[in-house]
Amino acid sequence: MWRPQRRWHxxxxxxLLVVPATLDALLNFPPPRDWHFWVxxxxxxxxxxxxxxxxTVLLLTLPGLYAGSAMIASMVAAYTVSRTSRPVWxxxxxxxxxxxxxxxxxxxxxxxxxxxxxITQHLIYAAMLGTGPVILxxxxxxxxxxxxxxxxxxVLRDHERALYAKTVVAEERARIAREMHDVVSHQAGLIAVQxxxxxxxxKDPQTRETAATLRGLAVATLEELRSMxxxxxxxxxxxxxxxxxxxxxxxxxxxxxAEVDAxxxxxxxxxxxxxxPVERAAYRTVxxxxxxxxxxxxxxPTEIAVRIEPDCLLVTVRNAAPCGSTAAPELPGxxxxxVGLRERASLLSGxxxxxxxxxxxxxxxxxxxxxxxxxxQLPAAMPSQ
Numbered sequence: 001m002w003r004p005q006r007r008w009h010x011x012x013x014x015x016l017l018v019v020p021a022t023l024d025a026l027l028n029f030p031p032p033r034d035w036h037f038w039v040x041x042x043x044x045x046x047x048x049x050x051x052x053x054x055x056t057v058l059l060l061t062l063p064g065l066y067a068g069s070a071m072i073a074s075m076v077a078a079y080t081v082s083r084t085s086r087p088v089w090x091x092x093x094x095x096x097x098x099x100x101x102x103x104x105x106x107x108x109x110x111x112x113x114x115x116x117x118x119i120t121q122h123l124i125y126a127a128m129l130g131t132g133p134v135i136l137x138x139x140x141x142x143x144x145x146x147x148x149x150x151x152x153x154x155v156l157r158d159h160e161r162a163l164y165a166k167t168v169v170a171e172e173r174a175r176i177a178r179e180m181h182d183v184v185s186h187q188a189g190l191i192a193v194q195x196x197x198x199x200x201x202x203k204d205p206q207t208r209e210t211a212a213t214l215r216g217l218a219v220a221t222l223e224e225l226r227s228m229x230x231x232x233x234x235x236x237x238x239x240x241x242x243x244x245x246x247x248x249x250x251x252x253x254x255x256x257x258a259e260v261d262a263x264x265x266x267x268x269x270x271x272x273x274x275x276x277p278v279e280r281a282a283y284r285t286v287x288x289x290x291x292x293x294x295x296x297x298x299x300x301p302t303e304i305a306v307r308i309e310p311d312c313l314l315v316t317v318r319n320a321a322p323c324g325s326t327a328a329p330e331l332p333g334x335x336x337x338x339v340g341l342r343e344r345a346s347l348l349s350g351x352x353x354x355x356x357x358x359x360x361x362x363x364x365x366x367x368x369x370x371x372x373x374x375x376x377q378l379p380a381a382m383p384s385q
Contacts, residue, residue, distance in 0.1 A: 010051060018047050021073040028069035040068030047076055054080040058094055065101035074098050075133045082137025091134060099130030177229045184225060192218035217257065247279040248306065251286060255304060258290040262302040269308040278368050281344050282306065282315045285352065288341055289317035289364045297362065299323035313368045321360030341366075 021044035029037035043064030050057040058077040064070025074097075081094045103126035105114075114122070195215035202208050227245070246254070248266070255264045286304055293302050302319040338354050345352045350368035357363055 014048050014050065017072075017076050018044055021047060021070065021076065024069060024072045025064070036068040040064040040070040040073075043068070043070035043073040047073055050077060050080045054084055055086070055090065055094075058097070062097055062101060065098070066104070071102065071129065074101060075129060078130065079133035079137040082134040083141050085141075091138070095130050095134045097130075098133070099126045102126035102129045188218050188221045188225065191215075192222065213257065245276065245280050246283040246287075247276070248274070248282060250283060251304070251306070254283070254287060255290070258294070260290050260293050260302055261299065262290065262293075262304055264304045265306065267305065267307045269310065272308055274308070274313065274370065277348060278313055278370065281341075281348055281350070281368060282313060282366065284344065285315050285341055285364065285366045286317055288338070289319075292362070293317075293319045297322035300361065308370075310370070312370055313366075315366040315368075316363065318357070318363040319361050338364075 022041065025037055025040035025044055029040065041064075043061040046057050046060045054077070058074070058081055061070055061073040061077045065074040078094045078098045082091045103123055105122075192215050195211045195218060199208050199211035199215060202211065251264055251266070255262050286306075289304075290302070293300060297319050300319045300322050302317065305314075305316045305318075307314040338352075341352050345366060345368065348368050350366065352364065352366045354362070354364045
């Protein structure tokens with residue numbers, strides 16, 4: 001809408017400029033009027049075309065200036081030429097044309113009737129009348145150029161800030177990757193080695209089974225750490241080949257190895273293929289919830305429900321109140337697990353809630369949107385397990 005309004009505003013300004021230029025001709029040539037008046041009046045009328053043809057309009061106003069009294073029309077035309085991106089020499093010629101036209105009387109023979117003082121005063125007035133509009137036009141054009149330059153610099157500044165932010169993030173990710181590789185991976189590797197040695201040397205079957213479980217968990221942790229390190233180090237470098245990421249099909253194995261009294265139900269369109277990020281987010285949510293159950297409510301019965309709807313995926317992990325007879329282990333925790341899950345869900349346009357239940361338990365609810373299935377895309381059956 002602003003463009004039509006801008007055109008109407010420009011037309012209104014041009015009409016307002018024609019009015020004083022017309023009055024200039026009317027007041028300087030009272031009746032009876034000759035061709036000098038009509039030349040001056042024509043110079044006022046052509047101002048309506050000054051924005052489209054600035055140099056032509058200036059040339060058409062000069063006859064009215066030299067032979068008539070079209071002073072205002074010529075000044076407006078010179079101002080318009082100076083507002084354009086024309087070469088400097090054209091603006092200089094426009095200035096000299098208006099100065100000369102303002103200075104030379106019509107007819108030229110009137111010079112002989114004037115004194116040196118009058119000629120000097122007329123030259124000063126002509127110089128001011130000719131250079132004033134051009135200087136104003138140059139100032140206005142300079143202001144526009146500066147505004148455009150400032151806007152361009154603002155865009156460049158925002159672009160540089162974005163690049164700097166990306167650089168900082170990349171450096172931080174590289175630092176985290178180094179820390180994970182040098183510290184966490186090293187310690188997890190030691191756990192796997194010690195557990196393997198215990199599995200081989202112990203004679204107690206229960207101890208051997210526990211050592212095998214610990215070794216398996218440590219190895220799985222190392223694999224996931226390697227994947228995360230690859231992601232962190234490849235930030236900004238495009239897609240990277242990673243080891244297979246956990247999916248919904250891996251949930252039964254996760255629940256079985258969690259050492260938690262948990263039951264798993266997968267309902268709805270269980271055979272529907274889901275995007276890998278969605279399945280990975282669901283897996284990580286269940287994994288984090290089971291970890292929190294082991295840390296804060298050991299021995300509490302836990303229910304895990306995964307329901308796949310046509311338009312969304314619902315994951316609920318609910319545990320009962322902590323069992324008083326089982327002491328919670330003193331494990332380190334930075335309160336970052338749920339924060340990370342919320343960020344993961346937000347990236348997928350989903351949401352996650354975690355709240356304490358009335359019976360003293362705790363529940364985690366994850367909702368992730370899915371593309372709506374058409375009738376032809378729906379599976380023939382809706383199995384549950």
